[in-house]
Amino acid sequence: MTxxxxxxxxxxxxxxxxxxxxxxxxxxxxxGLGEHEAANHARTLIAALGPVADRPLDLPPADRSFLSxxxxxxxxxxxxxxxxxxxxxxxxxxxxxxxGLARSGRIGLEAVRAMGRHWGFGTxxxxxxxxxFLPASPQGPFALWCALELRAGAAPxxxxxxxxxxxxAERSAATVREALRxxxxxxxxxxxxxxxxxxxxxxxxGAWETPRLKVYLAHHGLTAAQAAGLSRxxxxxxxxxxxxxxxxTTGRAAGGARGPRPFQSCHAFTETESGRPSxxxxxxxxxxxAAHDREALDRALTVLDALGADPTxxxxxxxxxxxxxxxxxxxxxxxxxxxxxxxxxxRVTAYLSSEAYEVRPPRRARHRQAVPVH
Numbered sequence: 001m002t003x004x005x006x007x008x009x010x011x012x013x014x015x016x017x018x019x020x021x022x023x024x025x026x027x028x029x030x031x032g033l034g035e036h037e038a039a040n041h042a043r044t045l046i047a048a049l050g051p052v053a054d055r056p057l058d059l060p061p062a063d064r065s066f067l068s069x070x071x072x073x074x075x076x077x078x079x080x081x082x083x084x085x086x087x088x089x090x091x092x093x094x095x096x097x098x099x100g101l102a103r104s105g106r107i108g109l110e111a112v113r114a115m116g117r118h119w120g121f122g123t124x125x126x127x128x129x130x131x132x133f134l135p136a137s138p139q140g141p142f143a144l145w146c147a148l149e150l151r152a153g154a155a156p157x158x159x160x161x162x163x164x165x166x167x168x169a170e171r172s173a174a175t176v177r178e179a180l181r182x183x184x185x186x187x188x189x190x191x192x193x194x195x196x197x198x199x200x201x202x203x204x205x206g207a208w209e210t211p212r213l214k215v216y217l218a219h220h221g222l223t224a225a226q227a228a229g230l231s232r233x234x235x236x237x238x239x240x241x242x243x244x245x246x247x248x249t250t251g252r253a254a255g256g257a258r259g260p261r262p263f264q265s266c267h268a269f270t271e272t273e274s275g276r277p278s279x280x281x282x283x284x285x286x287x288x289x290a291a292h293d294r295e296a297l298d299r300a301l302t303v304l305d306a307l308g309a310d311p312t313x314x315x316x317x318x319x320x321x322x323x324x325x326x327x328x329x330x331x332x333x334x335x336x337x338x339x340x341x342x343x344x345x346x347r348v349t350a351y352l353s354s355e356a357y358e359v360r361p362p363r364r365a366r367h368r369q370a371v372p373v374h
Contacts, residue, residue, distance in 0.1 A: 017046040017053025019356050020074045024090060026320035027076055030313055031088040033152055041150055045090060048111050048146065049073065052097040061357055062097025063104075066141035069287075069331050072356040073097070078317055079339075080309035081347035089349075091147045091161075105134040105143030112146055112160055112205070119155040121206040126160055129179050133162035133201065140165035158206040164198040172198040176215055180269070183213060187275025192267055193230050196220050199264060212279065213269045218262040224252075230265045231280035237340045242282060244306070245338045245348075249284040249299050261285040268341065281339035281349075292362035293318075293326040296333040303336060303348050314350055321352050329359035 021042040028038030046053045052062045052073070061071035068075055073096035078086040094111035095104030109130065116123045134143060140163045148156035162179075164172035176198050177189040183203075195217030204211040219226070224246040228239035268279030290296040297318070304311045322332060335351040 013056035013058035015053060016055050016057060016072070016356055017049055019057060020049075020072070020354050021045055023076065023321050023354060027078075027088055027317055028150070030316040030320050031078070031150070032085055033088065033150060037150075037152065041090070041148070041156070044115075044148070044156075045074070045092065048092055048094045048115075049096070050094065050098065050107065050111075055097070057356055065093050065096050067091065067093050067096075067145060068353050069334070069360055070353070070355060070357040072354040074354045074356070075334070076317075076321065076352040076354070077349050078314055078352070079347055079349040080304055080307070080314075082345050083308055083310060086309075086313045088150045089147055090150065091145060093142065093145050095143060101138040101140070101143045102134075102136060105138060108144030108146065109134060112144070112158065115146075115158055116205065119158075119206060121158070123205060125183055125203055125211075126205065128182055129162065129201075129203075132175055132179055132182075133164075133166045135166055138163070138166040139168055155207060157204065157208055159202055159204055162201045162203075164201055169197070176201055180213065180215075184272040185213060185269050185275070186272070188213070188215075188269045188272075188277070191232050191275050191277060192217065193232060193265065195265065196262060202266075210270045210278075214266050214279075215269075216264055216266045218264060220262045222246075222263040227263065227282055230282065231340075232267060233277050233280045233340065233342065235342070236280050237338065237346060241346065242338065245282065245303060245336075246284065248302050248306075249286050249336045250289040251295075251299070252289070261288050264335075266339075270342075279339065279341040281337050283335050283337045285334065286336045287331040287334050287360070290330055290333075290363070292328070292330045293332045296330065296336075297326060300333060300336055300348075300350050303338070307346060307348055309348065317350075317352060322355060324359060327362065329355075330362050331355070331360040 024042050025038050065071045065073040073093035075091040077089045080086045095107035098107050113123050145161035147159040164175050180188045197218045199218050200216040202214040224243040227246045228242040264283035266281040267277040270278045286296045301311050334353050337349040339347050
């Protein structure tokens with residue numbers, strides 16, 4: 001008589017919350033945040049995601065989140081300013097997968113208000129815009145995103161991103177203009193450069209020294225020269241620096257190529273009298289212009305070196321997010337941003353995808369189906 005065969009226990013599939021919280025814990029370590037702080041940030045992430053955090057990753061995404069290529073409602077970023085240690089940021093969609101844009105917006109708004117109660121900041125400016133960006137029957141690709149700038153020994157700084165197309169794409173400009181007017185920036189809209197559409201309206205909440213309102217524009221077919229002319233910030237980025245950043249990150253001498261993901265510009269407003277923006281950022285979707293993530297990383301390292309930033313945290317952050325070879329996909333490094341705020345040196349931000357659901361194949365093999373992660 002043979003002994004009964006032992007069956008291996010079935011291991012449950014990892015959940016979205018466990019996967020992204022694990023990535024965040026490892027990123028906090030690379031960014032120099034303490035273990036206790038990292039654990040608190042991970043709990044905040046899971047709480048903000050709500051029920052979708054418990055969804056196994058062997059199921060498809062609960063919603064086609066606009067936040068990332070594979071619809072993971074979480075993105076990470078590292079912001080480098082000179083030789084200072086980088087700042088770790090977390091972007092998430094609190095109401096993802098809860099049943100439509102209207103419900104998503106309501107849940108996202110309550111999540112931000114809960115953060116305000118917990119960390120002691122007001123949401124009055126956001127509340128004043130609720131009817132504009134969170135109507136009863138919203139349109140567009142998303143309702144509300146929330147970003148946390150994680151700091152050692154202090155509560156996170158909070159940013160909220162809203163959808164200008166909530167009342168219809170044709171009303172995006174009017175929605176942005178009205179939002180600026182309500183918050184006292186009556187002349188700001190006319191200071192914006194031309195763009196193909198209004199992507200996001202964002203505002204700072206919480207412990208910001210100088211809270212900003214930010215308007216994001218999409219730009220298709222941008223050239224290096226056009227990119228250098230987008231800033232409206234007095235004494236802002238050197239146009240040569242912008243052109244060099246554009247050429248390095250796109251791998252093109254002039255640019256102008258079109259793709260599904262546009263270039264983006266962001267214009268930050270802090271004072272109400274002049275109407276002029278006090279900050280500018282150019283975002284390049286580097287994944288659209290690189291064959292694979294090794295190439296995207298090389299371009300990021302070139303940019304960091306030009307600004308005198310230590311690349312070590314970025315090099316350590318990639319294995320904190322994924323175990324795959326960089327040559328086996330493109331999109332782990334989604335965007336590279338070059339920013340300037342009045343009174344501060346230029347900074348570079350690298351945006352990292354969670355890739356919880358799938359990895360986009362490298363460009364030379366783009367005809368293949370995307371590779372599932374789990």
